[in-house]
Amino acid sequence: MKKIGFLSFGHWTPSPQSGTRTAGDALLQSIDLAVAAEELGADGAYFRVHHFARQLASPFPLLAAIGAQTSRIEIGTAVIDMRYENPLYMAEDAGAADLIAGGRLQLGLSRGSPEQVIDGWRYFGYQPDDKETDSEMGRRHTEVLLDLLKGEGFAEPNPQPMFPNPPGLLRLEPHSEGLRDRIWWGSSTIATAIWAAKLGMHLQSSTLKTDETGEPFHIQQANQIRAYRAAWKEAGHAHAPRVSVSRSIFALIDDRDRTYFGRDSQSADQIGYIDASTRAIFGRSYAAEPARLIKELAEDEAIAEADTLLLTVPNQLGVAYNAHVIEAILTQIAPELGWR
Known part of the structure; x- marks a missing residue:
């Protein structure tokens, strides 16, 4: 059994060919797609965060709005670039969004990806410490956030506050119990x-x-997952680990699917560079008739290792079409692979 959700990058463009032409379109359609996905039985609605781009950027208003419009589906990010974040302000925003959603927030963080501008985090007021890389700064911000989400007091209260304080040191509010484990x-x-x-x-x-090894993408990713699970077990955490992988998967069922994805050019892994020195491997896309798609997906070792699968959706094709893409995977592919 796997949890199956979608991952949207929230692109928009004023092009007449786009169904998502403005930032408002991207935000409102994201809410509508999350509602539709919940009705279809999907397990998660996740959103990518990019700065200085015509894509979703500030996630918490969107997550809170989706939380207020839905009741069951997990709501998350994949991922927030922590080089740009104030951990204290973020802890307040995340706590509020999680409380609105009733404890359904699944917050994905990272050091980020290639950017639209050079060192964009500097414009947000952040700079690595001496002898610290920007990646290390992002991980430092993350560790501060994790401590804050424990809900422990750390701030000395004013002896003459505007409002009465509880006893002891004060924590950030609102605090959402359990978010630290998500x-x-x-x-x-x-x-x-x-x-x-x-x-x-x-x-x-x-x-x-x-x-890291030159092996096919799904094998490298599966080995990464196994190493992660072994490290989790060694750490002895009380809660169970979860692992998600994302994939572009399209079942070719009708003429729309064949028009959009019938000649997919990403049917094999690709090699490239994400900066001047980092060689990266990009996983293939899957687009095929259901019977062939089931066979190909069954051979993906990383999907087999993960408990959560996020379907990357072409959001500019509109809510109705993306709901169709999700429904096809949930009803025609997932049961045949034992995912549902």
Whole structure:
């Protein structure tokens, strides 16, 4: 059994060919798709965060709105770039969104991905400490956030406050109990997956990974997941680990599917560079008739290792079409593979 959700990058463009032409379209359609996915029986609605781009950026208003419109589906990010974040302000926003959703927030964090601008986090007022890389700064911000989400007091109260204080040191409010155990880390290497396991964060592994061994993408990703689970077991955490992988998967059922994805050019792994020195492997897309799709997906070792599958959706094709894509996987593919 697997949890199956969708992952949207929330693109928009003023092009006449786009069904999502403005930022308002992207936000409102994201809410509508989450509602539709819940009605279809999907388990999660996840959103990517990018800055300085025509994509979703500030996640908490969106997550809170979806939380108020739904009742069951998990709501999350995959991922928030922690180099840009103030952990204290983020803890307040996350606590509020989780309370609105009734404890359904699954917050995916990371050090980020290639950006639209050079060192964009500097514009947000953040700078690595001496001898610290920007990646290390992102992990430092994350560790601060994790401590804050425990809900322990740390701030000295004013002896003459405007309102009465509870006894002792004060914590940030609102605090949402249990959110600390629903934090995920987006990792592209085995080393950062092990680091996440030691800190008790769940693992998100996407369709891009540092090419560490030269093996096919799904095998490298499966090995990363196994290393993560072993590190989690060694750490002895009280709660159970979760692992998600994301995939572009399209069942070719009708003429729309064949028009959009019948000639998919990403049917094999791709090799590239995410910066001047980091060689990366990009996982393939899946687009085929249901019978062939079932066979191909059964051979994906990383999907087999994960407990959660996030379907990357082409959000600019509109809510109705994306709901169709999700429904096809839930009804025609997942049962045949034993996922549902």
